[in-house]
Amino acid sequence: MxxxxxxxxxxxxxxxxxxxxxxxxxxxxxxxxxxxxxxxIARWTLAVLACLWLSLCTAVGPLYWDFETGTIAHWNWANTAIFIGSFVIYLGIIVILVRLAKIGRILPAKLSKRWSAADQRFFASAGSVESTADSATAAKSEAGNPKGKIRFRISPHLIVSSVARALLFCNRWIVRGTNRFWKLLLVFFIGWLWIPTTLLAAFGADVRSQIREFSWAWNQWTGLKQPYIGFFSFVPMDIYPTAHYMWPSNPTYLTDQHNIVLTLIYGATASFSRYVTGSNDAGIVVLAALQMLFAVFCCAATAHRFLNRPWMNATAAADSATPQQAGGLARFLILLFFMVCPLAVFSTISLTKSPLFAFAFVWWFGIWYELTQTWKPSVKLPRHSFIAFIVSTSVMLISAKYAWYIIALQIVLAIIADRRRWATYVAALLIPTVLIHGGIAYAISSNMIIGGDPIESRGVQLQMIARVAQRNPDGISDEAMKNLSPVFNKDQMADAYSQQDADPVKSSGIQAKKVSYKWRTVTPDDMANFNKAWLDIVKDNPVIAFDALMAKCFGYFNVTDQPYVSMGYYVSSDYVQKNSVWIKSYNHDWREHIAAFAKSWGLIPVLGWPTHGNFYVVLTLLFGAAEVIRRRWLTLMTHIPLLLLMGVMITAPANNFERHMLPVAFVFGFVVLTYWRESRAELAKATDHR
Known part of the structure; x- marks a missing residue:
């Protein structure tokens, strides 16, 4: 069918x-x-590239420590050995971090179990009593002691239990002593109180230039006639020279060279100090004390966010894979860094722009952590945190010119990653940037102030040209020389060149200086040809140009390199110890002793590394590579500013200038704590899925 x-x-x-x-x-x-x-493969490739860069910077160190003849052309087997050894160490650290995040341990399984068991027994002994044998022995001792004398018997068990009790006691009281914002505020204030009271202030040439600028502007406002543009005149704008073509026709003495807002604040304070006391010193001391108080507040606020996570309620804390509050060890190490590391200690009173930016960045960084922690479910930022977000952004903008680049990128990334809170980012990031950066740009375009010279951002190019002019002057072609000569004097560039610092090549300094930069006569058209000259010179001298680049920035990524300018410099600089009026007489020897102690500590191999900024830069880059491998994109979004700051270091005028590394160093402890917490959370999530 x-x-x-x-x-x-x-x-x-x-x-x-x-x-x-x-x-x-x-x-x-x-x-x-x-x-x-x-x-x-792509993620591990990025990690390997980071290790290669760090290894290269470590390996070239011995070459460029020879300031006279050092060059990459002298690379030998010793440098190769350093390169390979460094690469193995750096990649090994990343592998360890990734392994720790993936399986929760570093050691092999058997050793890890034994270690965990020993750790549990150690702390369990804190609540135990002595063994029966020890008790029996004690009883016999008492029975055989008719006079009633007390005999103490020290046993290994008693020692272990006593140490465990002491550690638990310290852990408990460290947590109790830092579990509130006001407690952390007191810890930072008391811990740093000795700095402004015994050292008063720390500063260099920058603050003196800011005070000088404001004084000249004040004289102009009060009707005093002063020199302006002229071949024989020398005014504040000629010290860190700003090209004369940028000067308005009407005399203007304020510049954005050192950030105009800070120039006004520092200059006005010093002027009032001179009016009341007859010198700038009292005003400088007040500014240093205010900066210390600002540092106390910023560090306490961020430590409170990272250590205590106050936004977590009881339900959220119970659901979290990690405790709401950090343990005593994490608190101790983070506070220890801020209390004893010269980077943090000296920065509290150093009036050099970068410390102010660094402390504002720490505050800003803590608010980003709160935002990422409340991303899911999306929680509205509390009013006090929202205000803090706006203020920290504003302080960053007024203290560092490159801050607006960092903030602009963060606006884009934040809105992409967290569109639901776009209004928060617009109000706290975009509007302050438009108002402050836009306001300064308007003041420059309106000839109210003089903008920064574009030559300031060309440190890498200047060092390349100057090194070629010094090492191989005949290697500069006639065409390149034709484009270069209206902007720079080749012979003076060669004479002023120092591989550690581009400022001498830019003719920065007082009147007795090398006039390599022709800031009095250069024109915008001349600057347009400068890039052509640089490109031709680099093409003709690639090895020397590469030497100039590496010699100018390798120290930021080489833990064995000593700082070119440490934060201790500002404590005992001649501006403080010789040129001040009465600050120099206050604890003069103590100031020298503290700076010398910090320097000698930093010279100790390995043990001195944590006193230097490049130690934290290198480790932060390694942790960032591990975060990329673990695909922690939201956390990486908040850590992108750290990578941008490393780019600022490479383009900065000087090599291994510690003040440029302060933001990275200050937040490193919080980066480590975040990595540990997220690793524990990933392990708990993986266990639940099983």
């Missing part, structure tokens, strides 16, 4: 469909696996 059409066709239709579904699924699975592998 013939089957109906439907009966005949149904099996023919359904059978291929049933077979096609697993085929498509298998194809999609293979495609997904291939993409996952490509992603893994």
């Amino acid at each position: 013939r089957l109906p059409l439907t009966d005949m066709t149904s099996p023919a239709i359904s059978k291929p469909a049933a077979v096609a579904e697993p085929i498509v699924s298998a194809t999609n699975s293979r495609s997904h696996t291939q993409l996952a592998r490509l992603g893994t």
Whole structure:
């Protein structure tokens, strides 16, 4: 009998469909696996590139420590050995971090279990009593002691239990002493109180230039006639020279060289101090004390956010894979850094722009942590945190010119990652940037102030040209010389060149200086040809140009390199110890002793590394590479500013200038704590899925 059409066709239709579904699924699975592998390869490639860069900077150190003849052309087997050894160490650290995040341990399974068991027994002994044998021995001792003398028997168990009790006691009281914002505020204030009271202030040439600028502007406002543009005149704008073509026709003595807002604040304070006391010193001391108080507030606020996570309620804390509050060890190490590391200690009273930016950045960084922690479910930022977000952004903008680049990128990344809170980012990031940066740009375009010279941002190019002019002057072609000569004097560049610092090449300094930069006569058209000259010179002298680049920035990524200018410099600089009016007489020897102690500590191999900024820069880069491998994109979004700050270091005028590394160093402890917490959370999530 013939089957109906439907009966005949149904099996023919359904059978291929049933077979096609697993085929498509298998194809999609293979495609997904291939993409996952490509992603893994790409992430590890980035980590390897970071290790290669760090290894290169470490290996070239011995070459460029020879300031006279050092060059990459002298690379030998010793440098190769350093390179390979450094690469193995750096990559090993990343592998350890990734392994710790993936399986929760570093040691092999058996050793890890033994270590965990020993750790548990150690702290369990804190609540235990002595063994029965010890008790029996004690009883016998008492029985055999008719005079009733007490005999103490020290046993290994008693020692272990006593140490465990002491550690638990310290842990408990460290947590109790830092579990509130006001407690942390007191800790930072008391811990840093000795700095402004015994050292008063620390500063260099920058604050003196800001005071000088404001004084000249004040004289102009009060009707005093002063020199302006002229070949024989020398005004504040000629010290850190700003090209004369940028000067308005009407005399203007305020510049954005050292950030105009800070110039006004510092200059007005010093002027009032001179009016009341007859010198700038009292005003400088007040400014240093105010900066210390600002540092106390910023560090306490951020420490409170990271250590205590106050936004977590009881339910959220119970659901979290890690305790709401950090343990005593994390608190102790973070506070220890801020209390004893010269980077943090000296920065509290150093009036050099960068410390102010660094402390504002610490405050800003803590608010980003709160935002990422409340990302899901999306929680509205509390009013006090919202205000703090605005203020910290504003302080960053007025203290560092490059801050607006960092904030602009963060606006884009934040809105992409967290669109639901776009209004928060617009109000706290975009509006302050438009008002402050836009206001300064308007003041410059309106000839109210003089903008910064574009030559300031070309430190890498200047060092390359100057090194070629010094090492191979005949290597500069006639065409390049034609484009360069209206801007720079080649012979003076060669004479002024120092591989550690581009400022001498820019003719920065007082009147007795090398006039390599022709700031009095250069024009915008001349500057347009400067890039052509630089490109031609680099093409003709690639090895020397590479030497100039590496010699100018390798120290930021080499933990064995000593700082070119440490934060201790500002404590005992001649501006403080010789040129001040009465600050120099206050604890003069103590100031020298503290700076010398910090320097001698930093010279100790390995033990001195934590006193230098490059130690934290290197480790932060390694932790960032581990975060990339673990695909922690939201956390990486908040850590991108740290990478941008490393870019600022490379383009900065000087090599291994510690003040440029302060923001990275200050938040490093919080970066480590975040990595540990997220690793624990990932492990807990993986366990739940099993």
